[in-house]
Amino acid sequence: MAGNTGEREVYFEFVAIGNTVRVSAICSVTGVEVQVLGPVGAARRDLEQLALRKLERRLADTVAPPLPRTDRGGFTV
Helix, strand or coil: EEECCEEEEEEEEEEEEECEEEEEEEECCCCCCCEEEEEECCCCCHHHHHHHHHHHHHHHHHCCCCCCCCCCCCCCC
């Protein structure tokens, strides 16, 4: 799932680990990634918002250079 915050997209990954869900939020411009953990029963939207707020805070605290642009139409992982 991808969200949009201004000029960048944010990609979310949800991985269930037992009774816990690990949510990763990845900035499409800088490649900065953060992760949060929550209970399996938590609302998906709540976990997504938590990860997004953590990513926004990390981006505000760091000066991460953007990913290099390629002519292949994708992005580097």
